Amino acid sequence: MGITILTVGKKNSSEYSDMIDEYMKRISSFISIRMKFIKDSGNLKEDRESAVKQESERILKEVCKEKFVILLDRKGESIDSERFSDLFNNNNICFVIGGIYGVDERVKKRASRIISFSRMTFPHKLFRVILLEQIYRGYMIHKNMRYHK
């Protein structure tokens, strides 16, 4: 039960940690939330295919028990914050943030939905903040509490 964020890459560095801690704290008043870091396999172009494969395997191993998996992908379905908040009718969600070159077809097939926040590319650590803020906003919308305009 609760929300899991599986994110490929290193732990949160200091310049982002204040914001991440703040949103994690706020969300945890609604539901339990944890962030689990998946080891990356390097980011050199020549290793691209094997890195994606290895990282995808690590993700699949973690999501096996999670019912409702949402993959965050730049090329996924673009939705607004209100539609995003509809996700929280479900109280067992696993969000997946892939590595620098994305994930392979197996992870895409495993996902219940593939959602895009933006066509733009963001650093992983900033994207974690963006996702957490939208999860918090989603609960505020869902519970009809003042935050979202």
Add this chain to the structure above:
Amino acid sequence: MGITILTVGKKNSSEYSDMIDEYMKRISSFISIRMKFIKDSGNLKEDRESAVKQESERILKEVCKEKFVILLDRKGESIDSERFSDLFNNNNICFVIGGIYGVDERVKKRASRIISFSRMTFPHKLFRVILLEQIYRGYMIHKNMRYHK
């Protein structure tokens, strides 16, 4: 000359200031950049129309001397980071982030382009970080420097 960010609302609060300072510093190695705060007119629903009008007037007063104005709007044109980096062929850009209810038609007409980062709604202070990171990324792409994958 340089980049101006006109942003409606209060100054950066402490939880975002580390990231904002960091990106401002990085961008300033390429081009001069300043962030100018435009007074907001409140965010009560009943004052919506007059707030938008007042804020838009303050924006128009500031952009009058700026040639190339980019309005950031959730409903604008959605582009990726590579296309965004093409903007930096121009070295005199004014980005406009409107208030909680957006801007009026006059600001939209004054803008050379209206660009959307996401269909989602973000807090203004977080959006400033997101914009600064894309400007920095834009210069790194433009100058063919290693940062963007």
